[in-house]
Amino acid sequence: MDDRDLIQALQADSRTALRQAMEVYGGYAAAVLGRALGSQAAKEDLEELLSDVFVTLWNHRGDLSPERPLRPWLAAVARNRATDHLRRRRDTHPVPESLPDPAxxxxxxxxxxxxxxxxxxxxxxxxxxxxxxxxxxxxxxxxxxxxxxxxxxxxxxxxxxxxxxxxxxxxxxxxxxxxxxxxxxx
Amino acid sequence: MRSHMHELWEELDLSPLYPEPDLDKVMARVLERTGEELPQDNRKRRNPMHKRKLILSLAAALAVLSGSAVAVAGHLGVLDAFFQGDTSALESYVQTQVGSTENQDYRFTVDSAYYDGISVYAVVTVEGLNDQAVADLKSNKVIADCHRDFWGDEMADDLLKSGSAGPDGFLSNAREVAQERGGQDTGSGTGANELPAPSDTSRSWKIDVSFQEWMGPLEDSLLLWPAFMGRDYGVEIPLDQVTHAIRLTPDQEVLLNPISGQRAVVKEIAFTPTQLSFQVEMPEPVETDSAFVTSANWWFALGLKDGSVVTSSQLGWPGNSIYDPETGLYESSGEFNSILIPNVEDVVSILIGDMAFPANASAPTPVDPEEHLRPFAVSVPSGRDLAEGRKDLISLRLMCEGLGAVYTWDQESQTATAVFRGVTVQIPVGSSTIYVDGEPVELTYDPIEWDGPNDDTRIPNPAQPSPLEEDVLVQASPFREIWGIECSSNYTYDDYDLGAIIYP
Structure with missing residues (x-):
């Protein structure tokens, strides 16, 4: 289904549509997150942030316009999530100078x-x-x-x-x- | 699901820029996290804004078009735009001056349309109604800009350079129409190829929209619109009239691919003068490393009343195939380049795999392998070490045996002569000049390193000696035009032993 149909199906609370969105855009959203996080990305963090993106999609499906493409919206959410994660990580997990950095x-x-x-x-x-x-x-x-x-x-x-x-x-x-x-x- | 980018990095021996997530695990996590009920106030609905539009009545459109350069003679009709051969029997199914819409900048007109029960073909025109609109149309800016949001600046800039309509230049409601009928997901994009401009203020395209399976006559219309004008400016193309067609639902098992051994159950066949589609189920898909081999799944032939047979190669059928995960069926469809059979009543059987399906829906019968109608593989016999770039040469003698062509060898002149479908070819060993019905034709070498469609580098490609007796090694591709066969060569893959697959 195209984005218009997908959004309308999401707004009709279709979980099949949510799966479809992840199948079509999961790789893309992961790429946006991965590139934003770069070498700071651990696999588990990336997966958790990716799930955050699609949970956000589900939670805010009512705000979406069927007339607008989904890809830029998901990209924006992914970049915001990445920024928040980097900020939190810097504030709570400074790398000790005495230990080797695995990155x-x-x-x-x-x-x-x-x-x-x-x-x-x-x-x-x-x-x-x-x-x-x-x-x-x-x-x-x-x-x-x-x-x-x-x-x-x-x-x-x-x-x-x-x-x-x-x-x-x-x-x-x-x-x-x-x-x-x-x-x-x- | 795997990340495509990680696959590319692996292939290029590059370390990934970021770790590869387990997308299946993420999906499970998301579904788990979203299992709870959500507050009602999160479920808002938005109604799209309705743009003001001006829809011209057909009579008014005629009045406008007759006074404008858009109606200039020489505007290709839809059948001429898409097909070669005798299309006269289809003229009565063509709709002309289908409809027109306009906003303050552009007028969109569907000049002619034809529906064969599977695909809609149309010739359309967009005219700029003011100087700026004309400039944006002629420079392709208006099309490029409508790709920018979704596809990004790179795609949009590329469309500015190429002038192409791009993947989303024209859109349709084909998906909705198909899904309304329980059909498969077709996509909203259309295939749009530009035609000569009708005037200094307009451009024209031929557009085809495929449902990818037989839909037949429909009460719904297809709505078609330029993306830069929006859906509200779509023109409806009625779908209630369809050419005569043969439609069969055999549910018959066949040996679909004689090379891989793939078996399948043929579920549906639809044949019209302009297209064939068939659906198969493959309960046990044959694992193969090579898409080159699976492409031999998709071929067919038509048995005619006069006893002759026309193959998919001769019709110029592309044989595209798509898998529908919802139905578990493979759908193969495509329109013919050449209309060789304008009257479906001339077809008595449709051959798919190793079975012939009678047009009158009576019981299918096995195809005689001696008829040489099915695809077959030909390779270079072992013992011949070929230089890099020559790996797609095959044995002419073996190719002729597979086709049932008449083959003779002259030892003194080291020349092979082969006759197929009434065309005689003479090929001397060591020469890049062959003779087709007595006329010289140069064989040129198609280099493996090819820089795209603008690269017309050619190297003389002399026929090579063969390790087999009374034989010569040649490329299969020149025989597409010479004998009307189709072929695919395996030079793109590492396993060069597979040679070529020939489709009679």
């Missing part, structure tokens, strides 16, 4: 952010429809069948394009000067 160090964080910026630039530089496909599927975390319908692509074609695009990105990142080895997040 990545500043230099590593900077390198990782730089690589991410390069990745984004490479994706933005793709030709259509690959560019829109990558942005919607990966960055916006949209379901593939929705993206395929609206780009008029066969799912097999879309998967093929994603596969080729990923290979190309990997080759370009390596060519441009090094890729960080994958490390488990603390």
């Amino acid at each position: 990545p160090g500043p230099e590593e964080q900077a390198e990782r952010r730089e690589t991410e910026a390069r990745l984004r630039a490479l994706v933005e530089g793709m030709d259509e429809p690959d560019r829109t496909l990558f942005l919607r599927y990966y960055y916006q975390e949209e379901p593939l069948d929705l993206v395929c319908r609206e780009l008029n692509l066969r799912p097999s074609t879309a998967r093929s394009r994603l596969c080729r695009g990923r290979k190309r990105l990997k080759a370009q990142l390596i060519q441009e000067g090094g890729v960080l080895d994958a490390k488990p997040h603390a």
